[in-house]
Amino acid sequence: MPEAVCLKVPKKLGELAIRLVAELDLFNRNLQIHQTEGSLYIPLTVDLSYDAFSVFEKSLSKYELSVHNFVEREKRHLVPADFLADTLPPDLLVLIPRAIDFVGDIAIVEIPAELIDYKNAIGEAILKAHKHVSTVLAKSGAVEGIYRIRDFEVIAGDNKTATLYREYGCTYYVDVAKAYFSPRLSTEHNRVALAVKAGETVVDLFAGVGPFVVPIAKKHPNVKIYAVDVNPDAVAFLKRNVALNRAEKQVVPIVGDARQIVQEQLLGKADRVIMNLPETSLEFVDVACKALKPEGGIIHYYCFVNDSGPLKTAKTQLTQAVTQNKRQVKEFLLAKSVREVAPYTWQVVLDAKIQ
Ligand SMILES: C[S@@+](CC[C@H](N)C(=O)[O-])C[C@H]1O[C@@H](n2cnc3c(N)ncnc32)[C@H](O)[C@@H]1O
Missing domain, CATH: 3.30.70.2580 (Alpha-Beta Plaits)
Known part of the structure; x- marks a missing residue:
């Protein structure tokens, strides 16, 4: 003492x-x-x-x-607001974003309109509070377009948007400005990888830089995975990530529109289909049904639902779409809200067993 x-x-x-x-x-x-x-x-x-x-x-x-x-106090980790207490008035101090996404050594924040004049000071405070961070990016637009990417502005630190990121023992090279990536789904990436069974063939229709594909390949050496994405940059990063994690033998990266690729190369091949394109996944249920083996398999279906009963709505929509494609939902193995993406809008995942 x-x-x-x-x-x-x-x-x-x-x-x-x-x-x-x-x-x-x-x-x-x-x-x-x-x-x-x-x-x-x-x-x-x-x-x-x-x-x-x-x-x-x-x-x-x-x-x-x-x-x-005296007894020593436990040291509290300092937060960005601690470094701005002398710079910002109290009414603005409380608006400093608490939600920060960390992708490797990049921190990503959304700066509220009221704090725009202080964005660089906030960036510097984030660098001070989180010593492993070397770049702070502010979101400067919504996730948009077919590639599902957004614009960013560097508000502090090194001028870059690419980094190395580690998740559940896998390493990824990501460029958040060129291909979709979100660390918020890390639990899902791991959960789906754990659900895969030995000997399966998996089709990821919207693979991005590979956060579902890579852990599946790493955990299951005898599983084959077809990884499709329409964004050539995403597939270039995916290839790099597959190599980084020594999974080249199991993964087939394919650039192109999932609908066309399945029709041309993947009809009836899959025991399991991953569909993480939540805005429009419903429009691709027919593609997933075609990719599944004739005897059926499992679909991991992600969607956004703006509804007070999101799970029920998502199940009804998927069941109808599967039935229209002359298949049947035999059972929902899982139905859960992954996160709230906007007020009253949830990202939902359904694991559906299809016959
Ligand atoms: C929400 S991101 C998910 C990426 C990845 N699965 C993940 O979890 O990080 C959706 C991805 O689908 C791709 N995409 C959009 N439309 C597509 C289509 N018609 N065919 C293939 N890929 C598509 C986008 O380029 C994007 O990389």
Whole structure:
């Protein structure tokens, strides 16, 4: 227990004494205030100046300066707002984004309109609070277009959008400005990989840079995976990631539109189909049905639902679409909301056993 100079006061003067010590910037925040039945011991950072002395003399009817042993406080991890307390007024301080996506050494934030003038200061504060971060990107648009990518602005640190990212023992090279990637689905990537069985053939219709494909290949050496994406950059990163994780023998990367690729190369091949294109996956259920083996298999179906009963709605939509394609949903193995993507809009995943 470290020893420190302290201000000892009767308990009834405790609140006033703590306030005075804080105002004089003398409070030793690394140590815990000590209490006995009648007294409070407030640890101080430095020996007292004459001014501090006279404030205590004037304000406290009874006090003592002494030396005491104190328990150390647990160190709190500093957050970006801690570094901006002197820069931003309190009403803006509370708006500093708490949700930060970390992709390797890149931090991604959404800056609220009220804080636009402070975006670089916020970026610098994020660099200070998170020592492993070397670039801070602000989202400067929505996820858009067929490639599902968005624009970013570098607000602090190195001028880059590409990095290495590790997730459940797999390594990925990602460029968040060129191909879709979200660390928010990491649990799903791992869950689906664990569900795959030995000897299966898997088709990922919207594979991106490979966050479903790579862990499946790594966990199951005798599983073959066809990984399709329409974005040539995504497939270039996917190839690199497959090589980084030594899964070249199992993965067949294919650039192209999933509908056309299945029709030309993948009819009736799959035991399992992954469909992570939540905005429009319903329009591709026929493609997934065609990719499945004639005897059926499993579809991991991701969708967005803007509804108070998202799971029920998603199940009804998928069941109807599967039936229209002369297949049947035999059973839902799983139905869950993965995350809320906007007020009252959920990303839902269904694992459906199809006959
Ligand atoms: C939401 S991202 C998901 C990527 C990846 N599965 C993941 O979880 O990170 C959807 C991906 O589908 C691709 N895509 C969109 N339309 C497509 C289509 N018709 N055929 C193949 N890929 C498509 C986009 O380029 C994008 O990489």
